[in-house]
Structures are given as C-alpha cells and as structure tokens.
Amino acid sequence: MSVTNLLENWSQFRHFHPVDDKPHDPYKWAMSIDLDTCTGCNACSVACFAENNIPVVGKDKFEHGQQMHWMRIERYWDEDVSNPGGRDFPDQGAQFLPMMCQQCEAAPCETVCPVAATNHTPDGLNSQIYNRCIGSRYCSANCPFKVRYFNWYDYPTDDSVWPAEMNQQLNPDVSVRSKGVMEKCTFCVQRISAAKVTAKNEGRLVHEGEIQTACQQACPTNAITFGNLVDTESRVHKQWEAQRVEIDKDKQEKDEEKGGTDLRGYRILEELRAYPSVMYLERVRESAV
Amino acid sequence: MLGCLLTWVDCLLGELLTMYRFIRFSTLLVGLFVAISGFAADSTVATLTTPDDLGPEVKQPIEFPHNRHAGNHNPTDPTKGGMEIDCQYCHTYARRSAVAGIPPLQKCIGCHKSIDSVRETPRIKQLFEAWDAKKPIEWKKVHDLPDFVRFNHERHIKRFVEQQNRPTQEACGYCHGDVKNMTVARRQKSLSMGWCASCHEKAHSVTAPGGTPIGKQAYWYTFQKPAAAAGSTPDAIKAQGPNDCWQCHK
Numbered sequence: 287m288s289v290t291n292l293l294e295n296w297s298q299f300r301h302f303h304p305v306d307d308k309p310h311d312p313y314k315w316a317m318s319i320d321l322d323t324c325t326g327c328n329a330c331s332v333a334c335f336a337e338n339n340i341p342v343v344g345k346d347k348f349e350h351g352q353q354m355h356w357m358r359i360e361r362y363w364d365e366d367v368s369n370p371g372g373r374d375f376p377d378q379g380a381q382f383l384p385m386m387c388q389q390c391e392a393a394p395c396e397t398v399c400p401v402a403a404t405n406h407t408p409d410g411l412n413s414q415i416y417n418r419c420i421g422s423r424y425c426s427a428n429c430p431f432k433v434r435y436f437n438w439y440d441y442p443t444d445d446s447v448w449p450a451e452m453n454q455q456l457n458p459d460v461s462v463r464s465k466g467v468m469e470k471c472t473f474c475v476q477r478i479s480a481a482k483v484t485a486k487n488e489g490r491l492v493h494e495g496e497i498q499t500a501c502q503q504a505c506p507t508n509a510i511t512f513g514n515l516v517d518t519e520s521r522v523h524k525q526w527e528a529q530r531v532e533i534d535k536d537k538q539e540k541d542e543e544k545g546g547t548d549l550r551g552y553r554i555l556e557e558l559r560a561y562p563s564v565m566y567l568e569r570v571r572e573s574a575v
Numbered sequence: 576m577l578g579c580l581l582t583w584v585d586c587l588l589g590e591l592l593t594m595y596r597f598i599r600f601s602t603l604l605v606g607l608f609v610a611i612s613g614f615a616a617d618s619t620v621a622t623l624t625t626p627d628d629l630g631p632e633v634k635q636p637i638e639f640p641h642n643r644h645a646g647n648h649n650p651t652d653p654t655k656g657g658m659e660i661d662c663q664y665c666h667t668y669a670r671r672s673a674v675a676g677i678p679p680l681q682k683c684i685g686c687h688k689s690i691d692s693v694r695e696t697p698r699i700k701q702l703f704e705a706w707d708a709k710k711p712i713e714w715k716k717v718h719d720l721p722d723f724v725r726f727n728h729e730r731h732i733k734r735f736v737e738q739q740n741r742p743t744q745e746a747c748g749y750c751h752g753d754v755k756n757m758t759v760a761r762r763q764k765s766l767s768m769g770w771c772a773s774c775h776e777k778a779h780s781v782t783a784p785g786g787t788p789i790g791k792q793a794y795w796y797t798f799q800k801p802a803a804a805a806g807s808t809p810d811a812i813k814a815q816g817p818n819d820c821w822q823c824h825k
Contacts, residue, residue, distance in 0.1 A: 405820055413821040417723060461723045461825045475821050479725060483673075487733055 312491050313482075314410040315473050316515040316533070317499075318525045318551070319384055320567040323507040326382030331357045333504030334386075337474060339456045339463075341441035341448070354435045356471040357386040357501055381569055384501070384510070387412060387433045387471035388554065388562030391533065395425035395434065403468075409478070410515075410563060414470055421466035430555050431562075433470055440465035473512070474499040494520040515563075526551070531565050628770075630762025633715045637698050638759055645744065645755040657755060662747045663736075669728040669747075670736070677714050680706055717760045718751065723825045749774065771823065 334340065334357040341354055361380040393412045396404050403418035404425055426434040441447045442462045456462060459476035463469050477497050485492045494513055502510040513522035515533065526533070529551025530540040536559045540547045550568040644665075646657020663669060668676035684706050693699050705712055720726055735746035744755055752763025764770060 407819045407821050411821065413819065413824075415820045415824050417824065418820075458722075459725070459825060472821075476725075476825065479822075483727055483730055487729060 310408070310410050310516055312514075312516055313408075314515040314533070314563075315389070315478065316410070316513065316522050316526065316563040316565070317473070318511045318522055318529075318565040318567060320509045320511075321381070321383060321569045322550070322567060323509040324382050324384060324505075325507060326359050326361070326380065327506060328359055329504040329506060330384055330501030330510065331355055331359060333500040334471070336455075337457055337460070337500035338472070339460050340469075341437075341444075343439075343441070344446065347438070352436075352438045354437075354441075354469070356433070356435065356469070357384060358433075359383070360385050383566070385431060385433060385554075386501070386564075387473075388431055388560070388564045389471075389473060391561035391563065392559060394428045394430060394558075394560055398424040398428045400424065411473055411475060411478075412470075413475070414468065414472065416461055416463050416467045416469065419467040421468065423468065425468055430558050430560060434468050435470060437463050437465050437467050437469065491517075525567075526565055529565065529567065533561060533563065536561070628763065628765035630717065632761060633717050633759065635715055635759050636713050637701055639714075640758045641754050641760055642756055642758060647755070662743050662754070663732075666747075670732040672729055673725075673727045675728050680711055683712075718762055718766065720766060725823055725825050768823075 335342065335355070338356060340356060343352055343354055347353070360383040362383065363380055389410065389412045391406075391410065393404070393406065396406060396412065400422055401418055401420050403415045403420070405413050405415070407413050421436065423436055426432070426436060442464060448456070457476070459480075474497075477499065478492075481492050481497045485496070492514065494517060497512065499510070499512045502512050511522050511525060513520035515523050515526060517523055529549045530547070531538055531551040531553060536556055538552075538556070540549055550570070551565050552568060553562050553565055556562070642657055644658055644660050645662060646659070648659060649656025665678040665682055666675050667678070667682075668674065680702070683702055687693070687699055687702060702712070731749075732743075732746065735741045735749075736743055748754065750764055750766065751760070754760055
C-alpha cells in the first residue's frame, strides 16, 4: 500500500466502522441495561466478583484508586429541584448506572496496546490476554469509560485477599491474575465458550437464553439483557431494534429527528465512535423518592 | 537580563532533551538490529517437534503398558503383541467433556477379573490389592497444560474422529504422540502455544462431510478474507481451527 495509492483511493480505505468489512456472523454479543428497573443494589457487582476471581482489595487500596470491580455502579444526582444551586445530594435520590467494559467495536484500548494483548474477537468481544500483557496501562489511559483495572499487587499471594480456604471458591474457568496485568469485564467469556462448545457438538448455533452473564443472572429486577445481536429472535436484538439503536452508527437516526422520540435507548459517549456494545435504557422517572 | 538567562537555560534544556531522545532512538535501532540478526540466525530451525519436546519421564505407581493394551497385534505370537484396544475404551471422558480424566480402577478390574492368564503377575496383583483395599491408583499427570489454557478434548474428538472418521489413535496422536508403542506414557509434543497454532493455522476443511453446519462462521476464524478457491461454492471455504486469543486463553 503505497502512499499515493492511499491518497488516491482514500474512500476505499476509509473505515467508519470495523464491521463494515468484517460482518459479525454468526455471533455478536451485546447487552442492554434498563436503568429504569435498576435499583443500584450492587448484586451484579458481587456476582461478578464471585464469577471472575476478582480480588477484594479493601478500603485503603480502594481509596488509592486501586479498586478492581469489573462492574461498578455509578451514582448520579440531579440538581436540587426545589432549591437551585443548593445541596449536592438532593432528596430525589441517586440515579444508578452499572458500568463495565462496553466491548467497543472500534475499541480505543486495542489500538494503543504495544504488545497486542487486547484484541477483537470474531464475536465482537474485546479480549484481554493476561499472559501477553506487560502492564503498560496505555489501554486504561485510552479507555473513555475507565473500566480497565490494573493489578498493582500480587493478590493471589496476599493472604488478606484470598485466605487459604477461600482459594477453594475460585472459578477454575477463569485465570487468577497476577501482579502487573490489566483486566476488565469479559462478558463472562468462559460461559460463552462453554455454550459454544455445546452448540457446536450438537451442530447448531447458540440459542437465545443459553448464555447468561453473572451480572444478568444475579440482577433481581432483570435490568440486564445479554445475547446475540445477530440473532433476530434474541431479546437483545429486539430491544436494540425497538429503540432504534444501531451498532454501526455514531449518530442514531432517531436523534436527528425533529422533536425527538420517546425512545429511551442510548449508548454512552457514542460520539467518540468507539461503537460500544452496551445499550442503556434511560430512566423514566424524574424523581424516585 | 533575567529573561535572556531563562531563554538560554530553556535552549540548553531543549538541546539536552533532543540529545537524550537521539541516544534512546539509536539504542533502539541497535537493539532491533541485534534482535533481527538473531532471529535470522535461528530461522533455520523449522521443525516444530524436536527431541527437546520429549517430556520428563513420569514415575507411575503401576508401570502401565500402553503398548500391550493399544499396540498392534503380533500375528506370529498373539501372546506378545498388543490388543488394539481403542483409546476411548479407557479414556472415556475425552469424547464427553473438556478433560480426558483418569480411568477409574473399576475399569481395569472390569476386564482383569476375567483374565486369569495374567492374574498372578506383580502389576496385576498390585491392582487387585488396591481394589480390595478400596483405594484408587494414584496415577500421575503426564500431559499438563497451564491453568490459563482452555483446551477441549471433546471438540477435537468430535471434529476428527466423529466428523472426519479418522482412527482414534491418529486423532489422539496429534497431541499425545505414539502412545501405542509406549509403556508408561510420556509427552512427545511440546504442547506450547506455537505448536498448537501450527495446527490451527493449517487449512483444514471445516465443512467436513457430515460435519457441523457452521455456515459462514469458518470465514471468520481466518481473520482475513480467504481467497475463494476457483470453482468452489462459498460454503466450502477452507479455514483453520479457531485462532482468536480467547478461544484458548482463559
């Protein structure tokens, strides 16, 4: 590819979205989270800790910004309606937003990794290979969602994290990460793998509902939906379609319409063209209290 | 006056910084050169299985003769040759789960209680002692993959034995070597990542006759658009085994 060729045929080389030349087939894992039903109970976060062998770092390290929660509940407060410019934490209560790796289609973290430890999989996931990671932390710096977590300590050898008998509850399908590697939400890739093996052995594709992520499984209000976006029968596909959120657009058509729509679906920081795979459904209630 | 001095200091600092960068860059160049020439010197080594790949000799509680069980018949003297028992007769979990498992003692006894001719040999005696004491034989692991590897026996058996009708011993032998000529099994292949990938990069036909209908999935495993072979239908794309990182890395 010479420079002249590149300049003359720029329209051929220019890509808006990586899926344009490699369509996801037969799988594209995606999620939708209904913020209206989310109560901020943190069950998803706890389930994630249990499923993915995430170390509980303790209060001190947490305060130093060394927390490891792949799934975190972000809290937002509206302005104090009755008293503008008033209290920081007004009476209507917090709004919650579960935030984890958005498995971007054009992931900013992937392009900056110096050793290609984080890659895109054919299923549209953003993989993280611990053995390959050298801990440069560029990916975390470049992540717009700040959902990558770094192992500052060798937690497996730290008795306060997993005391001897607690080792027994570690999930054997997930690596226990050592010091100096980056980690993040994987959409429970071990469950995806297992389901794909079963499906392949039976000569079929993975059915809708066959895979549940740990957070989805634990959610008491069913706020989280996970599935195959390519499968037109899947719940996640239907939700994305109903909300008119298209994965390969950085500006959704519905947002361009005059007067707007009543649809609640949106993706976070869509304008950065990372094309995240998680759609959030806006909260309906102005005040929850 | 002070401003002038500051400018001068600024200039000096800039100069130093440039110099520092230059030194670092040239170090990098030298390093790259050394690395590339080193690679060029090593690139004569082409074979993936070398004698170094031979694993350590594992001492088993009972010296199990694989050759006697799985080896070929000896037409001249039937008492000396092997019995050509299928690997899957004892290693029965390989086709049913991710791990091959260890055959339970019950499996050994199941046959050996009715084979009187070897009943009094030392190894079989040891077997029955364990059976009577209700103790398992503590077999040692020979092929041990690192904990971060997700390897699935079932998929490989389904793919090669059931879909492609390869003989079991050949399919198992891709990774386990020539077990039918061993007594106690010993690792013959390196089982390293490069070694695994050397097979996953080969152009296996994924749409094997009677195989899994995987549609256009095969195309995706290659990570590149495969060059369509002349006169072939789109469904018959030759593709590799899965080779994205998360397929095998946990």
